[in-house]
Amino acid sequence: MAKPMHPTPNLDQLETGPWPSFVTGLKRLAKDKDYVVDVLGHLEHSYQTRKGYWKGGTVGVRGYGGGIIPRFTEIKDEAGQPVFKDAAEFHTLRVMPPPGMHYDTATLRQFCDIWDKYGSGLIALHGQSGDIMMQGCTTENVQKAWDEINEMGFDLGGAGPAVRTSMSCVGAARCEQSCYDEAKAHKAVINSFLDDIHRPALPYKFKFKFSGCGNDCMNAIQRSDMAVIGTWRDNIRTDDELGKKWFARHGMNELINDVVSRCPTKALQIKDAGAVRKDAHISAVALDGKQCLEIDNKDCVRCMHCINVMTGALAPGKDKGASILVGGKSHLKIGGLMGTLVVPFMKLETEEDREKLVELAQSIIDFFAENALEHERTGEMIERIGLVNFLEGIGLDVDAHMINTPRTNPYVRTDGWDEEVAKIEARKKAAA
Amino acid sequence: MAEAQALRKAVECGVPDNDKYMHPTLLKNRGNWKYHDRPRPGVLHHVSHSGDQVWSVRAGTQRQMDTHTIRKLCDIAEQYAEGFVRFTIRSNIEYIVADQKKVDPLIAKLEGEGFPVGGTGNSVTMVAHTQGWLHCDIPGTDASGVVKSMMDQLYDEFKNEQMPNRVHLSTSCCEINCGGQADLAVIIQHTKPPKINHDLVANVCERPAVVARCPVAAIRPALVNGKPSLEVDEKKCICCGACYPPCPPMQINDPEHSKLAIWVGGKNSNARGKPTFMKMVASGLPNNAPRWPEVNEVVGRILRTYKADARPWERMADWIDRIGWPRFFEKTGLPFTKYLIDDWRGSRANLNASNHVRF
Ligand code: HEM
Ligand code: HEM
Ligand code: HEM
Ligand code: SF4
Ligand code: SF4
Ligand code: SF4
Ligand code: SF4
Numbered sequence: 001m002a003k004p005m006h007p008t009p010n011l012d013q014l015e016t017g018p019w020p021s022f023v024t025g026l027k028r029l030a031k032d033k034d035y036v037v038d039v040l041g042h043l044e045h046s047y048q049t050r051k052g053y054w055k056g057g058t059v060g061v062r063g064y065g066g067g068i069i070p071r072f073t074e075i076k077d078e079a080g081q082p083v084f085k086d087a088a089e090f091h092t093l094r095v096m097p098p099p100g101m102h103y104d105t106a107t108l109r110q111f112c113d114i115w116d117k118y119g120s121g122l123i124a125l126h127g128q129s130g131d132i133m134m135q136g137c138t139t140e141n142v143q144k145a146w147d148e149i150n151e152m153g154f155d156l157g158g159a160g161p162a163v164r165t166s167m168s169c170v171g172a173a174r175c176e177q178s179c180y181d182e183a184k185a186h187k188a189v190i191n192s193f194l195d196d197i198h199r200p201a202l203p204y205k206f207k208f209k210f211s212g213c214g215n216d217c218m219n220a221i222q223r224s225d226m227a228v229i230g231t232w233r234d235n236i237r238t239d240d241e242l243g244k245k246w247f248a249r250h251g252m253n254e255l256i257n258d259v260v261s262r263c264p265t266k267a268l269q270i271k272d273a274g275a276v277r278k279d280a281h282i283s284a285v286a287l288d289g290k291q292c293l294e295i296d297n298k299d300c301v302r303c304m305h306c307i308n309v310m311t312g313a314l315a316p317g318k319d320k321g322a323s324i325l326v327g328g329k330s331h332l333k334i335g336g337l338m339g340t341l342v343v344p345f346m347k348l349e350t351e352e353d354r355e356k357l358v359e360l361a362q363s364i365i366d367f368f369a370e371n372a373l374e375h376e377r378t379g380e381m382i383e384r385i386g387l388v389n390f391l392e393g394i395g396l397d398v399d400a401h402m403i404n405t406p407r408t409n410p411y412v413r414t415d416g417w418d419e420e421v422a423k424i425e426a427r428k429k430a431a432a
Numbered sequence: 433m434a435e436a437q438a439l440r441k442a443v444e445c446g447v448p449d450n451d452k453y454m455h456p457t458l459l460k461n462r463g464n465w466k467y468h469d470r471p472r473p474g475v476l477h478h479v480s481h482s483g484d485q486v487w488s489v490r491a492g493t494q495r496q497m498d499t500h501t502i503r504k505l506c507d508i509a510e511q512y513a514e515g516f517v518r519f520t521i522r523s524n525i526e527y528i529v530a531d532q533k534k535v536d537p538l539i540a541k542l543e544g545e546g547f548p549v550g551g552t553g554n555s556v557t558m559v560a561h562t563q564g565w566l567h568c569d570i571p572g573t574d575a576s577g578v579v580k581s582m583m584d585q586l587y588d589e590f591k592n593e594q595m596p597n598r599v600h601l602s603t604s605c606c607e608i609n610c611g612g613q614a615d616l617a618v619i620i621q622h623t624k625p626p627k628i629n630h631d632l633v634a635n636v637c638e639r640p641a642v643v644a645r646c647p648v649a650a651i652r653p654a655l656v657n658g659k660p661s662l663e664v665d666e667k668k669c670i671c672c673g674a675c676y677p678p679c680p681p682m683q684i685n686d687p688e689h690s691k692l693a694i695w696v697g698g699k700n701s702n703a704r705g706k707p708t709f710m711k712m713v714a715s716g717l718p719n720n721a722p723r724w725p726e727v728n729e730v731v732g733r734i735l736r737t738y739k740a741d742a743r744p745w746e747r748m749a750d751w752i753d754r755i756g757w758p759r760f761f762e763k764t765g766l767p768f769t770k771y772l773i774d775d776w777r778g779s780r781a782n783l784n785a786s787n788h789v790r791f
Contacts, residue, residue, distance in 0.1 A: 017584030025498035214702035312467025
């Protein structure tokens with residue numbers, strides 16, 4: 001039995017209503033833990049005064065410079081003593097989950113046991129950065145909890161100006177749209193940068209995210225400095241049997257309104273079966289005996305829409321891989337940025353393919369480490385120096401896939417034009 | 433013993449292989465899935481090229497979970513499923529079973545224990561959210577409480593698939609926006625410059641770093657009461673709060689003047705149009721803990737309008753693209769104020785450079 005609860009009239013109101021209540025969960029923990037009694041008191045104080053009362057500090061584990069988010073209370077009495085003394089320290093361990101966030105129950109139970117023993121008993125599954133957030137631990141217990149978590153085969157994630165914990169979608173494990181093995185790529189990349197995760201020494205944070213297709217379930221394009229997003233080069237695959245099944249259920253109106261007219265590049269047309277073009281870049285799926293949906297794969301940008309609507313009848317091709325985009329980030333400081341495409345396609349099937357991905361990541365991080373200003377994200381650095389300087393820095397050739405449109409102003413010095421043309425010609429020759 | 437433990441060296445093992453945490457049918461069919469359908473809201477049925485099938489039952493959780501709740505979810509996995517779970521990016525739990533007969537009893541058990549089954553397809557799924565007052569050092573509001581009050585209101589929309597397309601929500605308790613882009617987001621919007629505690633600045637803050645942090649160069653070093661400190665040009669200040677994390681004596685949070693803003697039309701997916709950023713459509717809503725009724729009123733209003741007016745497969749951004757912003761404001765009844773006209777860098781791209789007008 002723990003000490004008596006503080007009155008929590010505000011938090012009590014968050015126990016009503018049908019959605020699972022985190023307050024009810026905390027109160028359950030508070031039955032056995034003075035720690036959580038005071039955590040609830042602390043949070044109720046925030047609700048009453050509408051302010052936050054945690055401050056940072058430095059708490060870590062041996063050998064690492066990050067991975068722990070320290071929190072000390074700022075609710076003090078006149079003598080400077082914590083009012084909620086059992087919750088005076090409320091640190092979080094950021095633990096990297098298995099890619100795709102799969103668990104057997106034995107593993108989850110083991111986390112619970114460790115956290116009942118050393119921490120508050122509160123675990124967030126998961127933080128927006130993708131970590132298992134073991135929330136609420138005293139300075140004294142941080143190392144002890146970490147030792148046991150580490151023994152389980154888990155490692156701490158990043159915090160501060162470091163490579164951060166990554167996320168990959170469920171992908172190959174259970175999704176037919178997957179264009180590469182996200183988990184393998186995730187593991188290969190992240191485990192190559194453990195030093196940059198555990199010992200923050202970059203200008204600012206650097207995030208990787210892995211999505212298996214353009215649906216981008218991991219929000220990679222906007223939430224990562226380097227986004228790996230699946231795509232394919234050959235034709236959309238089709239399955240006539242599933243196509244007919246879809247059409248029988250949904251009919252022509254839905255086909256036109258929801259599929260054909262929503263293709264962003266007008267790559268879809270309805271054709272009589274005999275009129276489907278025979279070119280190599282055309283694929284078609286049967287709707288009934290008479291008509292087909294024809295796809296011009298040269299026009300298709302692999303946006304995923306038609307495949308999402310007619311899953312199974314349509315599917316990504318077989319020559320799969322990923323596009324790489326660089327520089328996504330949120331508001332601070334110049335405003336939100338989407339990633340910019342810098343590699344239209346790379347294969348990600350073999351260990352060697354993944355090594356190439358790691359090499360690319362390494363050259364981007366090296367360039368970032370050397371050229372970004374303090375507290376500048378990769379996207380801001382590219383905006384400051386221009387994409388071309390960035391590409392030259394990491395050794396990538398320019399490509400018309402990288403732009404929406406060519407420049408719309410003349411403010412550029414072009415006296416190197418002829419040499420650039422010569423280089424392009426030389427490359428073409430070498431490739432031929 | 434205690435000493436031996438104190439000397440333990442970390443094993444820098446990184447991210448573990450996920451093979452041993454994965455349901456065996458998933459492992460066996462990795463990379464070989466053919467298609468899926470949704471037999472009912474909250475259930476995904478995946479079929480492999482090998483002929484194997486799995487059913488995934490998705491349920492909402494409170495994300496910040498106590499160990500009792502996690503153990504209860506484990507009990508359910510062991511008794512009603514096959515011992516394997518995974519979590520989605522939006523903190524929903526998924527139970528994976530290879531036997532269709534287990535689906536209905538599993539759903540009944542989850543719902544009986546208070547975990548709503550849903551969040552798939554064109555439903556309103558769980559809010560991507562952050563830490564707030566519970567744990568963060570810079571929050572203007574709470575995260576879990578705002579989310580609880582939103583999801584209570586959207587409970588039926590989570591359990592059904594009645595929206596035009598999927599609806600992703602996020603909340604952020606500072607303008608940094610950890611919650612990320614979403615169809616609809618609730619984000620703190622401060623309205624007053626930071627209040628500076630000049631006695632503390634010199635000791636606590638690395639002043640050049642703070643000066644460099646400001647997006648509009650409103651901060652400059654100054655001597656205040658004979659002590660080195662910082663001052664803010666309040667005419668320039670856009671009240672973003674970026675100076676507060678590196679310099680806590682520059683308090684930006686204010687119980688009354690830190691408001692909440694609503695943003696719509698963010699989309700990370702490449703499906704149909706390219707990914708889009710969300711746009712601010714309302715602000716000035718009070719930070720009214722513990723249930724934020726004013727915020728929920730606007731959220732509900734926007735979602736109801738979208739539900740009634742958008743066509744199948746239109747995400748929030750696609751819908752507004754079709755109907756245009758004037759009609760968005762008209763239909764939702766939200767006031768279009770001068771603060772919604774962009775004047776940040778690149779803002780010209782957000783103005784109407786045409787005479788395209790819908791009447
Ligand atoms: C020494 C400098 C320039 C000379 C001698 C010059 C001369 C001319 C002439 C003769 C015309 C054709 C007028 C007509 O159709 O009757 C013209 C049109 C125009 N000029 Fe210039 N111009 C100069 C600089 C510029 C600059 C710097 C700009 C813009 C930055 C500019 C923008 C235009 C535009 C927009 C038109 C109209 C084109 C159209 O709509 O058909 N001019 N200029
Ligand atoms: C000055 C800049 C920033 C500061 C000082 C900052 C600070 C923090 C802190 C202290 C936390 C931990 C909250 C807690 O557990 O107590 C956090 C979490 C997080 N931040 Fe930031 N942040 C900054 C910028 C950003 C930006 C630009 C992004 C996104 C691009 C971002 C994304 C996140 C995410 C996703 C989390 C995890 C939230 C969760 O899952 O609960 N942060 N940040
Ligand atoms: C926009 C330009 C600049 C800004 C906003 C700026 C800002 C600051 C601030 C806030 C401090 C801390 C002052 C204090 O501790 O009292 C500082 C210190 C200093 N600044 Fe600057 N500064 C600028 C340019 C420069 C330049 C151009 C130089 C040298 C050529 C310079 C040299 C120094 C030095 C030597 C210090 C003292 C560092 C110390 O405490 O050891 N600053 N600056
Ligand atoms: S990003 Fe694509 S491959 Fe990955 S889970 Fe989402 S739809 Fe499937
Ligand atoms: S995947 Fe290709 S064909 Fe299908 S809607 Fe997108 S662009 Fe059009
Ligand atoms: S959104 Fe801001 S206040 Fe909220 S957890 Fe993230 S950094 Fe903290
Ligand atoms: S609140 Fe933002 S704009 Fe105002 S002084 Fe601080 S950093 Fe600058």
